[in-house]
Amino acid sequence: SAVISQKPSRDICQRGTSLTIQCQVDSQVTMMFWYRQQPGQSLTLIATANQGSEATYESGFVIDKFPISRPNLTFSTLTVSNMSPEDSSIYLCSVGGGQDTQYFGPGTRLTVL
Amino acid sequence: GESVGLHLPTLSVQEGDNSIINCAYSNSASDYFIWYKQESGKGPQFIIDIRSNMDKRQGQRVTVLLNKTVKHLSLQIAATQPGDSAVYFCAENIAGGTSYGKLTFGQGTILTVHP
Numbered sequence: 001s002a003v004i005s006q007k008p009s010r011d012i013c014q015r016g017t018s019l020t021i022q023c024q025v026d027s028q029v030t031m032m033f034w035y036r037q038q039p040g041q042s043l044t045l046i047a048t049a050n051q052g053s054e055a056t057y058e059s060g061f062v063i064d065k066f067p068i069s070r071p072n073l074t075f076s077t078l079t080v081s082n083m084s085p086e087d088s089s090i091y092l093c094s095v096g097g098g099q100d101t102q103y104f105g106p107g108t109r110l111t112v113l
Numbered sequence: 114g115e116s117v118g119l120h121l122p123t124l125s126v127q128e129g130d131n132s133i134i135n136c137a138y139s140n141s142a143s144d145y146f147i148w149y150k151q152e153s154g155k156g157p158q159f160i161i162d163i164r165s166n167m168d169k170r171q172g173q174r175v176t177v178l179l180n181k182t183v184k185h186l187s188l189q190i191a192a193t194q195p196g197d198s199a200v201y202f203c204a205e206n207i208a209g210g211t212s213y214g215k216l217t218f219g220q221g222t223i224l225t226v227h228p
Contacts, residue, residue, distance in 0.1 A: 001159070031214045040121065042202060043157070043218040058215075092156050094216075101147070102204075102216060104156035 002027055002095050004105035012111045013083055020079045021108045023093035028073035033102070034066070037090040046091075049076045083112045121200065123223045132190040132226075136203030136219045141184060143205035147216070148177060148188045152199045160188070160201075190224075198226045 003026040013019050023032065034046040047057045047068055055068040069077045080087050088111050096102040126132050138146070144165035149157035163170045163177045163186075170177050176189040186203050200223050204216040 004156075033214065033216075042221050043204075043216075045215055045217075048215065096214070101159055101162060102214070103159060104149075106156045109154075 001101070002029060002103050004093060004095060004103060006091075006093060006105040006108050008108060009106065010109035010111075012113060015084050015112055017083055018079055018081045019083065019110060020077050021091050021093075021110075023076045023078070023105055025074045025095050029095040030073070031095065032070065032076045033094045034068065034076075034078045035092045035094065035104075037092060037107070039088070043092065046078070080110065083110075085112045088112045121221045121223050123225065125225045125227065126193050128193065128195060128226055128228050130193055132188075132193045132197070132224060134188045134190075134201050134222045134224065136186040136188075136222075138184050138186060138203065138205045138217075138219065140205060140207065140217070141181075142207050143217075145206040146177070146179060146186050147204045147206070148175075148186075149202045149204060150197075150199045151202065151221075157202060193224075193226050195226045195228055198224055200224070 005024045007022045032049045035043045036046050037043045045058050046061045047055045049055045049068045049070040051070045051073050067079045090107040090109050092104050092107045094102050094104045147162040148160040150160050151157045161172045161175050161177050163179050168179050174191045178187045200221045202221045203219040206216050
């Protein structure tokens, strides 16, 4: 299985600011995904990030709010822009997919004051 | 996927008992299903998966059952241990097309194992 790391592991931010979350994988992967997990809830897919193409966003998520980069096959970033307290969540990246097992990173715990 | 509420279902068991966690999925086109375990402060950890051409799959101490007729998935944990205490999520996927690789998660179940 892939080993996935995320930075930062947690952060406390002021409203109106932006935070960029990094996701690093120890092997080259085609598909990477970003999920949000609001407090006490399940995971919701934000977008799919494939190298060499623009990210594909799910309903309710837009590029201006959650810009994503995928510069190579082992790395991706998710930015949470112009944050509000409602953005307080755990943000998780994952790799794999389709009929392959999807593995998750440890998550970034974001609190917006 | 399933609607998500603020209060997750809970299951409390005694150490050594067998646990059964249930999940109803919504999309009859889903053909791949995964169970994840999430411990406090960690990301989801893969437990076991099953494809739609199967109705049962066994792993170490875990068994997943799939009933496509009623769109129901269950995870059975044998001889439950305190280390099994966590939130358990089912996830479904549709292979192919624009849904390739996208997981839809169920609401989750909190499992508490008492020594």
